[in-house]
Amino acid sequence: xxxKNQQQPAKKGWLRQAREAALVPALxxxxxxxxxxxxxxxxxxxxxxxxxxxxxxxxxAIGLTFSTVATAYGALFIGxxxxxxxxxxxxxxxxxxxxxxxxxRAIYPLTESLVSSTPYILTGLSxxxxxxxxxxxxxAEGQFFIGALCSAYVGYSISGLPAFIHLxxxxxxxxxxxxxxxxxxxxxxxxxxxxEVVNTIMMNWIAFRLSDWLLxxxxxxxxxxxxxxNVAISAELPRFFSDPIRLNWGFIxxxxxxxxxxxxxxxxxxxxxxxxxxxxxDGAKYAGMSITxxxxxxxxxxxxxxxxAGTVQVLGVDRWVGQGFSAGxxxxxxxxxxxxxxxxxGVVLAALLFGFLRSGAARMQSMAxxxxxxxxxxxxxxxxxxxxxxxIRRIYRLKEKAADEESTVxxxxxxx
Amino acid sequence: xxxxxxxxxxxxxxSLVLAACAPAAQQEKKFLVGQVTDMGGIDDKSFNASAYxxxxxxxxxxxxxxxxxxxxxxxxxxxxxxxxxxEDADLIVTVGFLLGVDTAAAAKANPxxxxxxxxxxxxxxxxxAEVGKDCxxxxxxxxxxxxxxxxxxxxxxxxxxxxxxxxxxxxxxxGGIPIPTVTxxxxxxxxxxxxxxxxxxxxxxxxxxxxxxxxxxFTGNFESTDDGRNFATNFVQEGADIILPVAGPVGLGSAxxxxxxxxxxxxxxxxxxxxxxxxxxxxxxxxxxxKIDVAVFDTIKDAMAGEFTSGxxxxxxxxxxxxxAPFHDLDGQVSAEMKAELETIKxxxxxxxxxxxxxxxx
Numbered sequence: 176x177x178x179k180n181q182q183q184p185a186k187k188g189w190l191r192q193a194r195e196a197a198l199v200p201a202l203x204x205x206x207x208x209x210x211x212x213x214x215x216x217x218x219x220x221x222x223x224x225x226x227x228x229x230x231x232x233x234x235x236a237i238g239l240t241f242s243t244v245a246t247a248y249g250a251l252f253i254g255x256x257x258x259x260x261x262x263x264x265x266x267x268x269x270x271x272x273x274x275x276x277x278x279x280r281a282i283y284p285l286t287e288s289l290v291s292s293t294p295y296i297l298t299g300l301s302x303x304x305x306x307x308x309x310x311x312x313x314x315a316e317g318q319f320f321i322g323a324l325c326s327a328y329v330g331y332s333i334s335g336l337p338a339f340i341h342l343x344x345x346x347x348x349x350x351x352x353x354x355x356x357x358x359x360x361x362x363x364x365x366x367x368x369x370x371e372v373v374n375t376i377m378m379n380w381i382a383f384r385l386s387d388w389l390l391x392x393x394x395x396x397x398x399x400x401x402x403x404x405n406v407a408i409s410a411e412l413p414r415f416f417s418d419p420i421r422l423n424w425g426f427i428x429x430x431x432x433x434x435x436x437x438x439x440x441x442x443x444x445x446x447x448x449x450x451x452x453x454x455x456x457d458g459a460k461y462a463g464m465s466i467t468x469x470x471x472x473x474x475x476x477x478x479x480x481x482x483x484a485g486t487v488q489v490l491g492v493d494r495w496v497g498q499g500f501s502a503g504x505x506x507x508x509x510x511x512x513x514x515x516x517x518x519x520x521g522v523v524l525a526a527l528l529f530g531f532l533r534s535g536a537a538r539m540q541s542m543a544x545x546x547x548x549x550x551x552x553x554x555x556x557x558x559x560x561x562x563x564x565x566x567i568r569r570i571y572r573l574k575e576k577a578a579d580e581e582s583t584v585x586x587x588x589x590x591x
Numbered sequence: 592x593x594x595x596x597x598x599x600x601x602x603x604x605x606s607l608v609l610a611a612c613a614p615a616a617q618q619e620k621k622f623l624v625g626q627v628t629d630m631g632g633i634d635d636k637s638f639n640a641s642a643y644x645x646x647x648x649x650x651x652x653x654x655x656x657x658x659x660x661x662x663x664x665x666x667x668x669x670x671x672x673x674x675x676x677x678e679d680a681d682l683i684v685t686v687g688f689l690l691g692v693d694t695a696a697a698a699k700a701n702p703x704x705x706x707x708x709x710x711x712x713x714x715x716x717x718x719x720a721e722v723g724k725d726c727x728x729x730x731x732x733x734x735x736x737x738x739x740x741x742x743x744x745x746x747x748x749x750x751x752x753x754x755x756x757x758x759x760x761x762x763x764x765x766g767g768i769p770i771p772t773v774t775x776x777x778x779x780x781x782x783x784x785x786x787x788x789x790x791x792x793x794x795x796x797x798x799x800x801x802x803x804x805x806x807x808x809f810t811g812n813f814e815s816t817d818d819g820r821n822f823a824t825n826f827v828q829e830g831a832d833i834i835l836p837v838a839g840p841v842g843l844g845s846a847x848x849x850x851x852x853x854x855x856x857x858x859x860x861x862x863x864x865x866x867x868x869x870x871x872x873x874x875x876x877x878x879x880x881x882k883i884d885v886a887v888f889d890t891i892k893d894a895m896a897g898e899f900t901s902g903x904x905x906x907x908x909x910x911x912x913x914x915x916a917p918f919h920d921l922d923g924q925v926s927a928e929m930k931a932e933l934e935t936i937k938x939x940x941x942x943x944x945x946x947x948x949x950x951x952x953x
Contacts, residue, residue: 280677287670387811391768398717398725399770400688405724418700419673492666497689498768498812499630502664537667537674541625541658 203560254538255531286422292530297484298508309453314375316505317382322482325352330406353482361474412491425491625675629687645887695727712737712903737903743779750783763798763831765808767838819844846871878916
């Protein structure tokens with residue numbers, strides 16, 4: 176991924192540009208973690224008790240504060256990257272005996288983090304591409320479900336195909352399902368002016384209830400569980416290692432698609448039109464671009480991306496769809512598109528951050544007894560700071576933003 | 592900018608140093624029990640919460656170390672189980688049938704770790720099912736204990752009570768999803784009403800479930816309290832005045848409707864709603880108790896004592912694993928005669944002279 180180099184006239188050097196672009200998000204994440212630490216501390220009964228006796232034993236209270244935070248974030252770190260000691264041990268065993276079990280165990284947390292990041296990358300791109308065209312796609316969650324169900328259907332209902340036909344077919348089915356689910360609110364917006372925020376939310380509910388019905392009826396596996404049958408092996412995205420490591424080609428695919436979206440947005444006429452419509456619809460119209468066509472197009476693409484996220488999750492990780500298939504990837508993706516400033520590279524980085532946080536949270540929960548919800552708190556804080564950069568600039572006394580910097584128009588008002 | 596960078600670097604270094612010191616505090620290892628919830632989460636006021644209550648009891652009484660990992664998506668099941676294997680947990684408790692296949696796979700791959708699964712049991716395969724895909728195992732797994740509950744016995748008593756208490760001659764039940772652990776409540780409830788009709792020569796009707804047809808009313812989810820409200824509204828319009836919702840938190844919507852309109856009474860499920868949903872005490876007739884906490888506690892105790900046994904343990908009304916809750920605030924409305932009859936029924940269920948299938952088969 177060497178896309179840091181933006182195509183804007185390089186007034187400053189791309190390295191400096193990238194650093195300035197990343198400064199506020201990075202500080203936002205840092206501040207989020209800092210406030211998250213405060214939340215962890217004040218929600219810990221032992222620490223509160225220690226502060227009750229602060230004046231008799233202040234060192235104990237302060238020490239306990241730091242050790243609580245260190246334990247929590249230490250577990251978060253180890254849970255998302257893995258333990259260094261184990262890696263060394265695993266490598267040692269691998270080189271001396273050729274035994275890979277310990278090594279695989281050592282890299283398991285890292286691979287799980289990448290697995291968690293994969294759907295975030297694709298749903299993030301889905302929302303980001305909408306933002307670029309001035310549309311707010313809140314429907315990624317529904318598109319995610321529809322994509323998953325379509326690809327699962329193709330995955331389990333067809334058998335006997337070779338993998339090189341079956342797998343692409345299942346991937347396409349998922350993307351197509353999501354695309355249709357995104358295109359409907361796009362068309363309603365373009366043709367009737369119905370606001371996409373309202374319509375994508377409604378489409379989410381339709382998708383949820385539709386999946387409830389499909390899973391307890393037409394698509395239900397034999398037996399009583401309300402889940403789809405497993406997809407055929409020929410439709411599975413191959414995994415890189417043996418069980419329980421679930422890292423699969425879906426991760427590589429999502430990175431490739433991020434590159435493709437970058438190319439589409441910044442190197443093609445279509446992308447230029449999309450961004451023009453987002454920046455200034457009146458100007459774009461005056462320049463002869465079709466607003467209608469572009470709105471439908473971008474919602475279709477956004478839907479396809481979110482649908483593909485669901486697809487990759489089914490074919491690569493879960494292999495079947497149940498009612499709790501998504502952990503809210505579609506909703507989190509709004510946040511991470513904001514954090515990534517709707518740039519594909521930014522989205523990938525933000526998705527990795529979210530994936531690592533989510534994945535590490537499982538260990539933090541079990542090692543340090545911190546509820547997994549703290550991650551949502553941190554994510555929420557980060558979003559507030561990214562959405563209101565003035566707070567960050569004030570806290571860290573950064574210079575005001577230069578006026579000539581490119582700013583991304585997020586969404587337009589009602590009724591356009 | 593410079594100042595900001597300095598603060599930033601200083602804090603980063605400080606946090607890294609602190610993070611590095613973190614794992615230093617290692618204590619002697621206690622007996623470690625880890626629970627993996629399903630999507631309902633730990634505060635679902637239903638089986639996840641109940642299983643965790645059993646672990647907490649073991650923490651305070653047996654001195655174990657108890658942990659819980661919440662699953663937010665189905666992809667988390669494997670990860671959370673793996674997490675406890677990684678920590679060398681002594682017993683891993685998984686909750687719900689959705690974790691069945693993953694639990695079986697993990698148990699087979701790690702024969703030295705004991706597992707218990709709530710509301711499920713092995714073998715779980717049916718003819719034609721593929722092991723590892725449709726079901727977990729076609730044989731007993733030596734390191735897994737399944738925890739089952741004969742909740743139809745307790746629901747039978749609730750049904751008898753409801754039939755005796757109804758003023759309209761109609762009672763109702765509905766479920767979340769048509770799975771055996773849900774329909775067993777509805778079946779027992781129907782049987783209890785039928786038994787009352789046989790004994791008293793009445794003709795109380797059950798809306799929302801029919802064992803003979805194998806069909807009933809289902810919300811299709813375990814989340815929407817709006818659905819619970821709607822189902823209650825419909826049942827009341829059809830003439831029912833006592834409702835047994837078997838859909839976790841969905842039932843709270845029905846309870847809210849009953850309380851606002853004063854047109855119906857509610858029978859809680861799993862835990863005693865008098866404690867878990869105190870805001871609806873005024874319309875709570877009783878609760879059908881499913882003591883998952885007792886089952887989990889027993890399992891931990893056995894595992895600690897080295898007496899862990901595999902196979903399925905079925906908790907019944909005889910051992911107190913299922914029961915109905917006291918009538919609490921509505922105690923005055925339940926006649927002494929009804930209470931005596933319920934006690935007789937309970938004894939008959941315990942000694943086997945009365946069975947749910949027996950009543951339904953007649």
